[in-house]
Amino acid sequence: MSMAKPNLEAREKILAKLRGKELANCFQCIKCTSGCTALKLLELKPHEIIKLVNLGFVDELPSSDIIWTCVTCLKCVQRCPQKASPYHVIMALRNIAVEKEAKVPEGYFKAVSQILETGLAEAAQKCVTRKMEAVDRQNLKLPKVRPPKESFQVVFMKAMEEK
Amino acid sequence: MTRIGVYVCHCGLNIAGVVDVEKVAEYAKGLPDVVVARHYTYMCSEPGQRMIQDDIKAENLDRIVIATCSPRMHEETFRRAVAEAGLNPYLTEIVNLREHVSWAHTHEPEKATEKAKALVRMGVARVRLLEPLEKRKVSVEKSVLVVGGGIAGIQASLDLANAGFKVYLVEKAPSIGGRMSQLDKTFPTLDCSACILTPKMVDVAKHRNITLLTNAEVANVKGFVGNYEVSILKKPRYVDAKRCVGCELCTRVCPVKVPDKFNENLSEKRAIAIYSAHAVPKIAIINPDYCLRVKFNEGVCGKCQDACEAEAINFEDKPETVQIKVGGIVLAVGSEVFNAAQMAELGYGRFKNVISSIEFERISDASGPTGGKILTPKDNKVPKMIVFIQCVGSRDKRFHEYCCRVGCMVTLKQAILAREKIHENVRVYVCYIDLRAFGKGYEEFYRRARDMDIDFIAGIPSEVHCAADGSLYFDVYDNGTNKLLEVHADLVVLGTGAVPNSDLGNISALFHASRSADGFLLEAHPKLRPLESAMGGVFLAGACQGPKDIPDTVAQASGAAAKAIDLLSSGEIELEPLKAVVDKDLCSGCRICESLCPFIAIEMKPEIVAGNEKFRAEVIEAMCQGCGLCSAACPTGAIKIQQYSNRQVLTQVQAALAEAEAKGGN
Numbered sequence: 001m002s003m004a005k006p007n008l009e010a011r012e013k014i015l016a017k018l019r020g021k022e023l024a025n026c027f028q029c030i031k032c033t034s035g036c037t038a039l040k041l042l043e044l045k046p047h048e049i050i051k052l053v054n055l056g057f058v059d060e061l062p063s064s065d066i067i068w069t070c071v072t073c074l075k076c077v078q079r080c081p082q083k084a085s086p087y088h089v090i091m092a093l094r095n096i097a098v099e100k101e102a103k104v105p106e107g108y109f110k111a112v113s114q115i116l117e118t119g120l121a122e123a124a125q126k127c128v129t130r131k132m133e134a135v136d137r138q139n140l141k142l143p144k145v146r147p148p149k150e151s152f153q154v155v156f157m158k159a160m161e162e163k
Numbered sequence: 164m165t166r167i168g169v170y171v172c173h174c175g176l177n178i179a180g181v182v183d184v185e186k187v188a189e190y191a192k193g194l195p196d197v198v199v200a201r202h203y204t205y206m207c208s209e210p211g212q213r214m215i216q217d218d219i220k221a222e223n224l225d226r227i228v229i230a231t232c233s234p235r236m237h238e239e240t241f242r243r244a245v246a247e248a249g250l251n252p253y254l255t256e257i258v259n260l261r262e263h264v265s266w267a268h269t270h271e272p273e274k275a276t277e278k279a280k281a282l283v284r285m286g287v288a289r290v291r292l293l294e295p296l297e298k299r300k301v302s303v304e305k306s307v308l309v310v311g312g313g314i315a316g317i318q319a320s321l322d323l324a325n326a327g328f329k330v331y332l333v334e335k336a337p338s339i340g341g342r343m344s345q346l347d348k349t350f351p352t353l354d355c356s357a358c359i360l361t362p363k364m365v366d367v368a369k370h371r372n373i374t375l376l377t378n379a380e381v382a383n384v385k386g387f388v389g390n391y392e393v394s395i396l397k398k399p400r401y402v403d404a405k406r407c408v409g410c411e412l413c414t415r416v417c418p419v420k421v422p423d424k425f426n427e428n429l430s431e432k433r434a435i436a437i438y439s440a441h442a443v444p445k446i447a448i449i450n451p452d453y454c455l456r457v458k459f460n461e462g463v464c465g466k467c468q469d470a471c472e473a474e475a476i477n478f479e480d481k482p483e484t485v486q487i488k489v490g491g492i493v494l495a496v497g498s499e500v501f502n503a504a505q506m507a508e509l510g511y512g513r514f515k516n517v518i519s520s521i522e523f524e525r526i527s528d529a530s531g532p533t534g535g536k537i538l539t540p541k542d543n544k545v546p547k548m549i550v551f552i553q554c555v556g557s558r559d560k561r562f563h564e565y566c567c568r569v570g571c572m573v574t575l576k577q578a579i580l581a582r583e584k585i586h587e588n589v590r591v592y593v594c595y596i597d598l599r600a601f602g603k604g605y606e607e608f609y610r611r612a613r614d615m616d617i618d619f620i621a622g623i624p625s626e627v628h629c630a631a632d633g634s635l636y637f638d639v640y641d642n643g644t645n646k647l648l649e650v651h652a653d654l655v656v657l658g659t660g661a662v663p664n665s666d667l668g669n670i671s672a673l674f675h676a677s678r679s680a681d682g683f684l685l686e687a688h689p690k691l692r693p694l695e696s697a698m699g700g701v702f703l704a705g706a707c708q709g710p711k712d713i714p715d716t717v718a719q720a721s722g723a724a725a726k727a728i729d730l731l732s733s734g735e736i737e738l739e740p741l742k743a744v745v746d747k748d749l750c751s752g753c754r755i756c757e758s759l760c761p762f763i764a765i766e767m768k769p770e771i772v773a774g775n776e777k778f779r780a781e782v783i784e785a786m787c788q789g790c791g792l793c794s795a796a797c798p799t800g801a802i803k804i805q806q807y808s809n810r811q812v813l814t815q816v817q818a819a820l821a822e823a824e825a826k827g828g829n
Contacts, residue, residue, distance in 0.1 A: 025560075027558070027596060027597070028596070028642065029554070029596040029622070029623045030621070030622035030623060030639075030640050030642055031622075031623045031624070031625050032625070033622070033640040033647075034622055034623060034624045034625045034637075034638055034639045034640045034647075035624070035625020035626055035638070036625075039640075039647060040647075045640065047640075047642075075625060075626075076625075079508060079625055079626075081554070081558060081559035081560060081561065082559075082560055083560050083561075
């Protein structure tokens, strides 16, 4: 095992994105990890992410794929007794990863272009009836989903850039 | 000719580390009428005090300015020192260079030194106008009111009564004993709680110096330190205390079932019953919310009346008010248990086999609903797996930020009790964050628990689930093994902390005892005056001041009793002379001061002026605390506070505004 070295500069960068979230207050009660919906998919546990940031062992975090596994159920936010939830750290790490142009899972870009085109986070899909017939909006004689106005895209892009 | 001495304290490096004390002393020498100006490491020390005393004699000083820490810290010390040297102690002015300068401006030493000079200049300007004052002496009642009959109130009452003071012990519940009487065993020795408490309860009832008022509450408090007038409301008991012999014949015939509060509502009792197995006084009481006769009047039920051979039942009982005069008050009103239903994720209130630690005490206690057998409340089975979850409602910013200070030890005790009572047929898990075993013998007690095959999990579950068959299960991640454990439990015990009483707000208003940010009653000083409230003659004991275990509670209660004895034993006390005085010629009788005074120290006295009756304000000296509200509000300037007259304050303001080079003066 190699000796870990804290990177205090990178740590400051993460903390700057977390204003008001009292990370240092975490006393490792591990409630977040005990209740984490995505725990079985995670290499690093939520309580470990907080401690790593607090101690400055942050170098691998933004490029790691763990930060993309969080399903944002917000249970840890609700139940953290010290209001130091790992969710906000994971969000900050995601933003840093995008800024660094690190590898971002494809699904996220798909979701963004989806929203830009349709205004919906989830596209209208085909579904299967009890008689095993595949139907879509057209079969069901539902009106077409109208694309969003152009002004929406402008505002959306602007918000993205600001972040 | 005024002769002023100025003394600048270094306070070690607390002041001198920031303020250039030498410069300040040098500057003070140039101020008008200043004869001596010195600086010294610790002015409050014996050589520091002697320095002032020697100068008063040698230089014939008649006014003293001491630039040091907050007057709340050492004003009294310096006044005493000055008085010993023969000068009136009220001719001393404290300038606060620590809290107001060095601690506030740590990173700006130059500006801090300038500010220190300005404050000294103001102090010198003001000290010249101070007048000599004499302390007031008032006689005191040699009796004490103790509010709350838990172990704190019991201990304080016994100590006071043994010292020869008359004690009135007021308890809200029908019996004394409080929280401790609900406990099974006590840590760290596993003494049976009833065995060590009940004799004390009986001593209270038998003591000739103690008047015990149960089922009663304080309704009103008037007066001031040494002379409080208190009215106590005795709620109706519907049973004649003098006649009832505690035979419980009435309970046997009563048809109405009532949840048993003493058993944390885990069992039922009757609408007429004795409060608990060890109740003192052991007298029946009717619960008026449930009793058919009291609720619905004439002709209904009345079975207890027929059964009672002592003819003690009185359905016509009315509330009664008792007036008493006491010199001091000990507040020992205790605390409540955190209601875990607020933390919905842990299932308390939804799942019957999730219980609080106080409910576990009742289940484990021989006089409890299961006769001391540990059984699950839902199905009355012996649990095979018990899990304790720590810090429920405590150390949690969503509820209470403080540590409950007893939860860890309570859980260790209960885990040991479970292991002893159910032997090897039970697995016991304790899910904790930090295990705090800080008291005498506590760490050894923790080791005893570890020796007994109790499993400690370093992690708290996020939620507790209930399966279709009613069994409890949850995940918890253990930090020691880095494993996610799937736990199935028959009984989950939540380590619920202590919270301030829901009516502590009323109590705080009634006795003028303020509260700290955590909601508990606030001590006068966190380190040096932990047994008193800021209100003169009102002392604090036990968990109403902050969560406490039994040893700490008893220690504080004895301490509070000793404080009350200290205050009242001589039969008279000295009061600060700083009080309001009225210039009768200026008073217009507008009554604003009367309406504002929080100590009811202003009386409007009629007077005949040119044939017309006119009211003028008069200050009841013994009650005035010198807070200054009246003086600030008086539209004609008729009321002033001694040592804080307009002239004395405005002179200081002028000195503040004068340029530093103007060398004080005007």
